[in-house]
Amino acid sequence: MRRIATSLAGLAVVAVAVAGFAPGSAAAPAREPVARADSAPAYYTLKLPTGLTMAQLVRDGYDISHGHGTRPIVVATPAEAKSLRDRGVLLAKSGSVYKPLVRGAGTTSTTYYGGxxxxxxxxxxxxxxxxxxxxxxxxxxxxxxxxxxxxxxxxxxxxxxxxxxxxxxxxxxxxxxxxxxxxxxxxxxxxxxxxxxxxxxxxxxxxxxxxxxxxxxxxxxxxxxxxxxxxxxxxxxxxxxxxxxxxxxxxxxxxxxxxxxxxxxxxxxxxxxxxxxxxxxxxxxxxxxxxxxxxxxxxxxxxxxxxxxxxxxxxxxxxxxxxxxxxxxxxxxxxxxxxxxxxxxxxxxxxxxxxxxxxxxxxxxxxxxxxxxxxxxxxxxxxxxxxxxxxxxxxxxxxxxxxxxxxxxxxxxxxxxxxxxxxxxxxxxxxxxxxxxxxxxxxxxxxxxxxxx
Ligand SMILES: [Zn+2]
The missing domain is CATH 3.40.630.10 (Zn peptidases)
Incomplete structure (x- = not known):
């Protein structure tokens, strides 16, 4: 049963994807951007060089998480990560933004992203x-x-x-x-x-x-x-x-x-x-x-x-x-x-x-x-x-x-x-x-x- 359910889910994804690209399709599906590997944002821990402050990075537009946990975290695209590294910031990837999810799971008229x-x-x-x-x-x-x-x-x-x-x-x-x-x-x-x-x-x-x-x-x-x-x-x-x-x-x-x-x-x-x-x-x-x-x-x-x-x-x-x-x-x-x-x-x-x-x-x-x-x-x-x-x-x-x-x-x-x-x-x-x-x-x-x- 599990195997069949998985393959059916796979077929459903293909069908949605095809429908989404159908020319002249009247009913556009919900916007579903698929982050490309070279542009997907990720979470990084960061260590700042002397003279650079977290407040400065926030002012410069970096998306620093606002918890006070033991380690500050930035959400950055690969391009943003590179510019931070260019400024002497030490970055280590700590996690992915999106968690594994069967596409569309938990999505109804009143729920999304798993529920x-x-x-x-x-x-x-x-x-x-x-x-x-x-x-x-x-x-x-x-x-x-x-x-x-x-x-x-x-x-x-x-x-x-x-x-x-x-x-x-x-x-x-x-x-x-x-x-x-x-x-x-x-x-x-x-x-x-x-x-x-x-x-x-x-x-x-x-x-x-x-x-x-x-x-x-x-x-x-x-x-x-x-x-x-x-x-x-x-x-x-x-x-x-x-x-x-x-x-x-x-x-x-x-x-x-x-x-x-x-x-x-x-x-x-x-x-x-x-x-x-x-x-x-x-x-x-x-x-x-x-x-x-x-x-x-x-x-x-x-x-x-x-x-x-x-x-x-x-x-x-x-x-x-x-x-x-x-x-x-x-x-x-x-x-x-x-x-x-x-x-x-x-x-x-x-x-x-x-x-x-x-x-x-x-x-x-x-x-x-x-x-x-x-x-x-x-x-x-x-x-x-x-x-x-x-x-x-x-x-x-x-x-x-x-x-x-x-x-x-x-x-x-x-x-x-x-x-x-x-x-x-x-x-x-x-x-x-x-x-x-x-x-x-x-x-x-x-x-x-x-x-x-
Ligand atoms: Zn908040």
Whole structure:
């Protein structure tokens, strides 16, 4: 059976390929670029010569992964690898971008690349969960994607609030009684595992309610907010090639023009209203921060939501959060197996650094990711990031999780879909549950253990 299935799959690939080249074919297949051996990007570890910094390479347009793992990683084509070597950088190939996949496997109208949910998949899921659990879920449209704002199609940015709904719960204000935990995902479109973790988190909460005592207690006593897909326009680009996803990190704001297809857009995780840095990158670079802070509709949507639901408990950048601050915010990224705590724009300690790291270490106890702050020792700062903004302006403990290793079948931006169940979800589920529990008193006495298996 296995042998027959394989050969049939092979025939199907040939048939699709022939159809794709048929002259005058009316129904064009989904864009499926096959990376040629001489142009395929790969991951490399890099060691810099004296006088060259990681920040300089980022400014020069190199795609350096933003985890703080023990070794920085660059995604480079052979031509880019050569130019780096010409500048004295020592490179060693650490892995392939695309994992082995039977062409088209896991691709449906709502999934791609082995099973990851596309925008339609998330939208249908959000609607279905809200409809099936009206006592537990409020679904919000918190703003528009760039394309929608421009009248070019696009999407609403959606947020769910999950709790056992009582009067005043899940309102768009900061007067609710229940502490809030926010899980925010796929602001960087190509970071595939992140939206999928949010999807599973939503399902865990609504399906365990009334069955698992610890999760029931959490859903009774917290507002559990989820933004499963903060950059849907970007995800449309990524998923437009279902077997070999496109490396789109940013939104699709093409106002500045002149960039190659997947290099256009604004880095939404450099566009916040806190420590925004005009020097972060040019328009085609992966960390381009936009023409000004909060220039993008996606940033307006996310900051708008967080601004409404969290009280401002913090003064200036060097002032600590007020005692009694509640809430925890996690923004999911990949990759590097890291927990990053504020600040990410500077190596100057955040005023609450000790408490922020203490909570980070508690979460690390569940997923095993080490905690770091600042540039993580590799010269990679993140001015204008979402988590710095929320902590820096509101005092809410805010973290970046960099999900996944930098090599192997679960490594990089495009891990095999099977990695969701084998490692990413089991590793992070308990960390999310812990963060939600800690939201009641994140700067006070932290919960000692997690009762949820
Ligand atoms: Zn990211």
């Amino acid at each position: 990851y949910h596309n925008v339609l998949g998330h939208e249908q899921h959000n609607a279905a969960v809200a409809s099936a659990h009206p006592d537990l879920v409020k679904l919000y449209d918190i703003g528009d994607s760039w394309k929608k704002a421009k009248g070019q199609g696009g999407h609403d940015i959606q947020a769910l609030c999950i709790t056992k709904l009582a009067t005043g719960d899940c309102a768009l204000n900061s007067t609710g009684k229940k502490p809030k935990f926010v899980l925010h995902a796929q602001i960087h479109a190509r970071e595939l595992s992140t939206g999928e973790l949010a999807y599973r988190w939503i399902d865990l909460l609504v399906t365990s309610y009334g069955k698992d005592p610890a999760i029931t207690s959490l859903v009774d006593s917290r507002e559990l907010w989820v933004v499963p897909m903060a950059n849907p326009d970007g995800v449309d680009v990524v998923a437009s090639s279902p077997s070999q996803p496109v490396m789109q990190r940013k939104n699709v704001d093409s106002t500045t023009g002149g960039c190659p297809a997947d290099d256009a857009g604004v880095d939404l995780n450099r566009n916040s209203g806190f420590q925004w840095d005009v020097h972060e990158g040019g328009p085609c670079e992966e960390t381009y921060p936009g023409t000004k802070a909060v220039s993008e509709p996606e940033t307006i949507a996310i900051q708008g939501l967080l601004d409404k639901i969290f009280r401002d408990t913090k003064g200036d950048v060097d002032q600590p959060a007020a005692v009694g601050t509640t809430g925890v915010f996690l923004t999911l990224h990949s990759f590097g197996n890291d927990i990053l705590a504020p600040y990410g724009y500077t190596n100057t300690d955040a005023p609450d650094k000790a408490a922020l790291v203490a909570l980070g270490k508690k979460m690390s106890g569940f997923n095993g990711y080490p905690v770091s702050t600042g540039d993580g020792g590799i010269g990679y700062f993140a001015p204008g990031a979402t988590d710095d903004w929320l902590y820096g302006t509101r005092g809410v403990p805010s973290y970046t999780f960099e999900v996944g290793p930098d090599s192997g079948s679960c490594g990089g931006f495009f891990p095999a879909y099977s990695c969701m169940d084998s490692t990413f979800w089991p590793k992070n589920k308990a960390a999310f549950l812990y963060a939600a529990r800690a939201a009641a008193s994140p700067y006070g006495t932290l919960p000692a253990s997690n009762p949820v298996s």
